[in-house]
Amino acid sequence: MTEPTTGLVSGLVTELITMGRIGVDVYPLQSGLSLRHVETFGKYLGGSPSNVAVAAARHGRSSAVITRTGADPFGEFLHDALRGFGVDDRYVTPVAGMPTPVTFCELFPPDDFPLYFYRFPTAPDLQIHPEELDLSAIARAEIFWATVTGLCQEPSRSATLAALGAATGTVVLDLDYRPMFWASREEAARFVRQALPHATVAVGNLEECAVAVGSHDAESAAALLLAAGVKIAIVKQGPDGVLATDGVTTVVGPPVPVEVVNGLGAGDAFGGALCHGLLSGWDLERTVRFANAAGAIVASRLSCADAMPTSAEVEAVLELAGSGTTLTAAHSASLAPVSGPAPSSKPPESSRPVPVAGPPRDPGPVPAFDPPTNLTGERS
Numbered sequence: 001m002t003e004p005t006t007g008l009v010s011g012l013v014t015e016l017i018t019m020g021r022i023g024v025d026v027y028p029l030q031s032g033l034s035l036r037h038v039e040t041f042g043k044y045l046g047g048s049p050s051n052v053a054v055a056a057a058r059h060g061r062s063s064a065v066i067t068r069t070g071a072d073p074f075g076e077f078l079h080d081a082l083r084g085f086g087v088d089d090r091y092v093t094p095v096a097g098m099p100t101p102v103t104f105c106e107l108f109p110p111d112d113f114p115l116y117f118y119r120f121p122t123a124p125d126l127q128i129h130p131e132e133l134d135l136s137a138i139a140r141a142e143i144f145w146a147t148v149t150g151l152c153q154e155p156s157r158s159a160t161l162a163a164l165g166a167a168t169g170t171v172v173l174d175l176d177y178r179p180m181f182w183a184s185r186e187e188a189a190r191f192v193r194q195a196l197p198h199a200t201v202a203v204g205n206l207e208e209c210a211v212a213v214g215s216h217d218a219e220s221a222a223a224l225l226l227a228a229g230v231k232i233a234i235v236k237q238g239p240d241g242v243l244a245t246d247g248v249t250t251v252v253g254p255p256v257p258v259e260v261v262n263g264l265g266a267g268d269a270f271g272g273a274l275c276h277g278l279l280s281g282w283d284l285e286r287t288v289r290f291a292n293a294a295g296a297i298v299a300s301r302l303s304c305a306d307a308m309p310t311s312a313e314v315e316a317v318l319e320l321a322g323s324g325t326t327l328t329a330a331h332s333a334s335l336a337p338v339s340g341p342a343p344s345s346k347p348p349e350s351s352r353p354v355p356v357a358g359p360p361r362d363p364g365p366v367p368a369f370d371p372p373t374n375l376t377g378e379r380s
């Protein structure tokens with residue numbers, strides 16, 4: 001393992017290379033409101049595999065992400081953020097004429113966090129071409145992490161399959177299924193089946209496992225994933241914890257009780273911590289316990305990448321959970337290190353967005369919006 005999270009990987013084998021989407025998460029600073037009424041937002045690095053690279057870097061791992069941004073200021077922000085978190089951005093390239101995607105969400109804790117992706121009809125990170133990949137770097141990485149979303153469109157689909165074929169270390173396939181990116185569920189299932197034989201580890205939530213292997217039941221989905229050839233199958237179940245099996249040992253990780261602020265990003269925190277456990281050579285039980293707590297911590301915070309915990313934070317929360325105490329949002333925020341790999345330009349992660357007793361989620365008819373007549377918002 002390298003020294004924690006200070007800089008770019010150079011001349012060393014990268015412990016983790018992830019591949020897939022990146023974007024700017026524009027998340028509300030007000031909880032309990034429809035986007036129709038939210039007035040203030042925070043801006044964060046986002047995109048599931050990019051979040052995973054950040055999460056692993058927080059545990060001191062050397063990580064890099066293969067992705068593409070627009071050639072615009074949001075793309076520059078993402079480079080700054082990756083570097084700030086200690087993630088190698090050498091495989092992040094711009095695509096001319098295509099904006100960096102933004103992603104909004106709504107906060108309806110404890111279990112409803114609708115996502116609004118602005119990346120249609122396509123996004124720069126789906127323009128990764130197979131011939132542009134550094135296949136030897138992928139082959140040398142100790143862990144290569146790919147996502148099913150990377151299979152939803154060409155050229156990213158061919159590139160993802162080429163990278164999966166080139167990897168020689170541990171290959172994690174994140175079953176990450178976002179229906180809006182696919183023509184049909186059947187099409188997604190077809191490409192998951194093409195990718196699965198390359199994977200050593202498959203990780204997904206219940207719905208994603210159902211797309212991959214057709215079962216919504218955690219135990220049978222895990223068994224079907226093992227039958228498809230993976231060595232470790234992991235079924236994430238949000239507030240219900242996780243089930244993981246290698247065919248010999250089955251671990252059921254109970255949830256770590258938390259006050260939920262935003263459930264988004266918990267899976268990516270789990271993923272980065274999973275990579276840390278695999279790289280550390282921990283047994284399945286220790287790895288799952290640790291990753292479970294990392295997921296819970298991010299669920300108790302607003303953002304995704306910026307909320308990823310260090311190993312010390314995870315250990316502190318495991319100790320707290322051991323004493324039967326629920327992790328509150330305020331306590332979670334107080335655990336975050338004062339200094340660390342976060343971009344220096346970033347305002348501190350607020351402990352939680354302000355819950356707003358404002359208009360209801362669906363407030364019914366409101367007066368017609370009188371639109372501004374020019375882009376500066378001035379009316380003539």
Ligand SMILES: Nc1ncnc2c1ncn2[C@@H]1O[C@H](COP(=O)(O)OP(=O)(O)O)[C@@H](O)[C@H]1O
Pocket residue numbers: 204205235236237238239240241242255256257258260263264265266267268270291292293294295296299
């Ligand atoms: N509300 C929660 N309470 C406690 N732990 C949670 C909660 N939400 C997520 N987690 C932890 O994070 C892991 C991943 O979250 P999950 O929501 O299942 O993944 P994804 O975001 O990929 O759907 C879960 O398996 C669990 O360990």
Ligand SMILES: O=C(O)C[C@@H](O)C(O)C(=O)COP(=O)(O)O
Pocket residue numbers: 021023025045046047048049051103115263264265266267268269304
């Ligand atoms: O994945 C995205 O493109 C947006 C993310 O940054 C995000 O907020 C998210 O949904 C994280 O995914 P999860 O960990 O599977 O909840």
